[in-house]
Amino acid sequence: MNFYPGPSKVYHQVKDWLNEAYETDILSIQHRSQKFxxxxxxxxxxLQEKHNIPKDYTIxxxxxxxxxWHILNDSFGSNNFSNINSYHFFNGAFGKKWFDYRKANYPKTTFGIEFGINEELEDNFFQQIPQNDYxxxxxxxxxxxxxxxxQISQKMLSEIRQNRQNDxxxxxxxxxWGGQNLNxxxxxxxxxxxxxxFGLPAGLGIMALSPNLIDFYRKNSAVFPTNDIVYNRYNQLSFxxxxxxxxxTTYTPNVLNIYLLSKVISFVPSISITSKKIEKRANHLYKFIERNYYHLLITNTKVxxxxxxxxxxMPEGVENIKKKAKKEDIILGNGYGSWKEDTLRIANFPQHTDIEFERLKEFLK
Amino acid sequence: MNFYPGPSKVYHQVKDWLNEAYETDILSIQHRSQKFxxxxxxxxxxLQEKHNIPKDYTIxxxxxxxxxWHILNDSFGSNNFSNINSYHFFNGAFGKKWFDYRKANYPKTTFGIEFGINEELEDNFFQQIPQNDYxxxxxxxxxxxxxxxxQISQKMLSEIRQNRQNDxxxxxxxxxWGGQNLNxxxxxxxxxxxxxxFGLPAGLGIMALSPNLIDFYRKNSAVFPTNDIVYNRYNQLSFxxxxxxxxxTTYTPNVLNIYLLSKVISFVPSISITSKKIEKRANHLYKFIERNYYHLLITNTKVxxxxxxxxxxMPEGVENIKKKAKKEDIILGNGYGSWKEDTLRIANFPQHTDIEFERLKEFLK
Structure with missing residues (x-):
């Protein structure tokens, strides 16, 4: 049982899908073919039907x-976008990495706002950002x-959207994405x-872009080339x-993973159903963990x-519990960054089953 | 039978390797783990043993x-390398694309030298390049x-290396690579x-770098950071x-494909054996094609x-033969670029079997 927060457990159906991919020659199809x-x-x-992605978003x-991270940083950091300021709100390693990469490339227009791990993002955080119609x-x-x-709650995301219409x-x-009902x-x-x-093997990213963003990009790009003009990069946004x-795609992609994605997304229920299940299980787990006298890293229930x-x-406790878990064939996630030594992470992904969590709870008792 | 020149036929063992990957939890392993x-x-x-890659090359x-293409263009085109000239010798779409990408990003230091498809690269091509000790x-x-x-023959590659020691x-x-015995x-x-x-599904590139190149890069890089310093990009050469x-790897890679690569490279014989077989089959096929009154795109046997x-x-002939082939479950490669309409391409890769080529010949007769 693998509770690592990614790469993590894959759906057990992946085995059949891999065999199907082989049998139906998906592994050999051209990425310019109708089949692809x-x-x-x-x-x-x-994705539109089950994850409620608006039909005018581009996948x-x-x-x-x-x-x-890099595609977005570069597309809206250089050339005609070099006067656009990017404000990064982060409280952990991944948000900071994204910020660091942009700062390293576009230092003059990149700003980081760090907040505490138990702190809720609030509207006044955003009031520091100068707003400008043009x-x-x-x-x-x-x-x-x-x-x-x-996490940043969906409610907060909607508030930010409301208050920052021009940004x-x-x-x-x-x-x-795939576990929570995001708007x-x-x-x-x-x-x-x-x-x-998504419960799949690693090797594929998915990005959804709004028509507003694409429109803004098109209007302000130095070049939004037609077929005749050479693109600068294979992962340039316009291309x-x-x-x-x-x-x-712009190059020969990981066709197998794209096929597996097509299988998993046709297999899973609507995100509202998945999301409810995940939230219920999370709340239950949080309570269980506290009831069993463990400390949670995050004390503010809202975040x-x-x-x-x-x-x-304690670091010794982490080592101890991981060793014991391994004996019972349970893989727990290491801590990450500043919390590497003194935390254990547990993924609560849609591909994990309730039975697996019952066993985990038995182990943690 | 798939003779498309990539994505192409995969080894039939891929099916077993996919199942092994699933059964042994390779699909869920961490890319920072000992197993990976x-x-x-x-x-x-x-690769060192079977493809004779020198032990001091970095993979x-x-x-x-x-x-x-982009990693090499960017690493040796910008910052402290912005005075390095890059000379691109090409006679087709892929060599030209590589050149175009560099030209678009570093126009002042990028030079293209086009040659004919039936022309052999010769030493005097390179005499145009100014040589400089520093x-x-x-x-x-x-x-x-x-x-x-x-192709450019291995003999020619060795000559170029001999004559351009400083470059x-x-x-x-x-x-x-994987089909020919390259030095x-x-x-x-x-x-x-x-x-x-390599006979695998798409989604993974491999690069081998010489110690000389890495040494030159290290000595001249603005930053060759230690762990504490932020890298500019996840695919920056130093990182x-x-x-x-x-x-x-610098990010969560396509672990499954890396696993499949480990299986295929431990399975194949030494490249000298593979290469001889491929060459013999190619020569035989070329003769067969000509004997059956087909024109070959490349008339100069040396290239x-x-x-x-x-x-x-004729374009109608291409359509006709592809249709007929499809009925017999034979997939032939389309032409590419300028030769899209009036050529058919046939891959002669190590994963193709002699029996498949016998059937292809029967079909072409």
């Missing part, structure tokens, strides 16, 4: 969520910070990777969008993640 | 050969141009992707090398690729 485009299109339709595949800002948020198991909001939802209208760019809440509109939980222990 | 590092290390050792994984040039070659089925040679070997000492950077001569030295062949027909 049909698979891509079916994913888009199912792009990348190699990872990490690549998405020049939008970018607001970067990590909806679910996998490193310290905190563009980019959201890293790596460990929540995609509340941001202009969302991204994730499939080894978390990614052009190909996504044809249900294609606790629903998809990843962290138990805080 | 062991897999990575085993690939490096087997890096990327998402694709396309990404390798400032090396970069020479970019496409050893096997998949788009028009030409760095970068070689795109996307559709030949890796003859260049400083080599790259490929696994859906060609890739640092992680490769630990048998790790004909061993791993990809192209038949030239």
């Amino acid at each position: 485009m049909d698979i891509y299109e079916s994913i888009v339709k199912n 792009v595949f990348t190699s990872s969520a990490t690549e998405c 020049l939008p800002n970018i607001i970067c948020l990590c909806q679910n910070e996998t490193s310290n198991t905190t 563009f909001i980019f959201i890293d939802a790596t460990s929540s 995609f209208n509340d941001a202009d760019a969302w991204f994730t990777s499939v080894q978390k809440c 990614l969008i052009e190909k996504a509109n044809q249900f294609q 606790r993640s629903k998809t990843v939980l962290a138990i805080r222990l | 590092m062991d897999i990575y290390e085993s690939i490096v050792k087997n 890096v994984f990327t998402s694709s050969a396309t990404e390798c 400032l090396p040039n970069i020479i970019c070659l496409c050893q096997n141009e998949t788009s028009n089925t030409t 760095f040679i970068f070689i795109d070997a996307t559709s030949s 890796f000492n003859d260049a400083d950077a080599w790259f490929t992707s696994v859906q060609k001569c 890739l090398i640092e992680k490769a030295n630990q048998f790790q 004909r690729s061993k791993t990809v062949l192209a038949i030239r027909l």
